[in-house]
Amino acid sequence: xxxxxxxxxxxxxNKVYIVDKKFADVNGDGYxxxxxxxxxxxxxxxxxxxxxxxxxxxxxxxxxxxxxxKENSGYEPNLFIGRFxxxxxxxxxxxxxxxxxxxxxxxxxxxxxxxxxxxxxxxYDKFSIENVYxxxxxxxxxxxxxxENKDLKGIIDLKSIRDEEYLSxxxxxxxxxxxxxxxxxxxxxxxxxxxxxxxxxxKLLTNQRIIGIYNADTLGYVESILKWDKxxxxxxxxxxxxxx
Numbered sequence: 001x002x003x004x005x006x007x008x009x010x011x012x013x014n015k016v017y018i019v020d021k022k023f024a025d026v027n028g029d030g031y032x033x034x035x036x037x038x039x040x041x042x043x044x045x046x047x048x049x050x051x052x053x054x055x056x057x058x059x060x061x062x063x064x065x066x067x068x069x070k071e072n073s074g075y076e077p078n079l080f081i082g083r084f085x086x087x088x089x090x091x092x093x094x095x096x097x098x099x100x101x102x103x104x105x106x107x108x109x110x111x112x113x114x115x116x117x118x119x120x121x122x123x124y125d126k127f128s129i130e131n132v133y134x135x136x137x138x139x140x141x142x143x144x145x146x147x148e149n150k151d152l153k154g155i156i157d158l159k160s161i162r163d164e165e166y167l168s169x170x171x172x173x174x175x176x177x178x179x180x181x182x183x184x185x186x187x188x189x190x191x192x193x194x195x196x197x198x199x200x201x202x203k204l205l206t207n208q209r210i211i212g213i214y215n216a217d218t219l220g221y222v223e224s225i226l227k228w229d230k231x232x233x234x235x236x237x238x239x240x241x242x243x244x
Contacts (some may be wrong), residue, residue: 017041019049024081026113028090031060033113035093037077047075047100054079054095056113067118070125071107075100082193084228086201090114092121094193103215108191122233127206128187133222135183135210140175141167143183143219145210145240154240156210156219161244170213184211185222194225203227203236210240218243 020037027033034057039049050073056065074097083091092110099105110122132148143156158167172178190207204226210219220242226233 014040016051017049019052020078022079022081024091026056026081026091026093027058027116028114029058029060029116031058033058035079035081037079037095039072039077049074049077052077052097054093054111056093056118058116061116063116065113065116065118067111069095069097069107069109070123071097071099074098074107080193082202083200084110084193084202084204084233086228088114096191103186103189103209105187105189106191108188121228122191122204124188124191128208131188131206131208131222131224133185133208133210135185135219137170137177137181137183137212139171139177141171143210143212145183145185145220145222147238150235150238152222152238152240156240156242158219161219161242181213183213183219185209186211204233 016038018036018038022035023032024035025032026035036055037052038055039052041049052069052072054067058064077095077097080094081091092112095109097107099107108124109120112119112121133145134148135143135145138144141158143158145154145156170178170181186209188206189209192205193202194205195202206224206226208222210221211217212219220240222238223241224238225236227236
């Protein structure tokens with residue numbers, strides 16, 4: 001079977017588009033830089049973008065800094081520029097790219113361009129590797145959630161969020177499990193800047209989905225609020241949020 005792509009699509013597959021633009025002094029030199037996200041649209045205007053690149057144009061020196069994220073293909077790449085370090089007036093650059101998959105994942109990176117040096121200060125993949133949680137069904141209609149390297153422990157009461165049909169597939173009438181059953185906590189799915197009480201210095205709100213016996217069976221979320229401390233983001237609070 002052969003497909004014929006429209007001629008205009010073939011001609012434009014390598015055209016570079018500007019998909020977002022912001023203006024801010026991100027290196028601390030007192031001049032406003034222009035920040036541009038560019039990418040290619042190999043399938044026309046269906047939303048998918050590849051070769052996503054962030055360019056910081058230095059208006060003082062005329063030099064450009066180009067950053068290509070590790071995951072540089074996806075949907076709706078956009079920039080957020082804000083202060084995360086309360087001891088510095090220089091903002092960080094938050095780049096978010098939607099994966100487009102059914103899990104609702106985003107490729108999230110936060111960069112510092114202080115003194116014209118590009119540095120990744122947050123990487124969604126590194127965060128997920130460092131924040132692993134285990135979830136398992138227990139007797140008497142409970143799911144326990146525990147972190148591998150932190151102190152978070154929580155219990156989800158299944159009787160408050162699931163009906164008898166669901167529970168009867170997993171449990172005997174006396175509340176014991178019919179067989180050992182694992183649940184799961186997925187990698188970081190969403191990351192959002194968070195202003196507490198209108199503060200101009202932002203925190204980060206993380207979200208990791210807890211799933212049950214299949215991927216769409218969302219039982220809740222592990223949420224953390226992160227703050228910048230010296231040279232990295234650290235958790236202020238981590239909590240278990242149950243889907244009602």
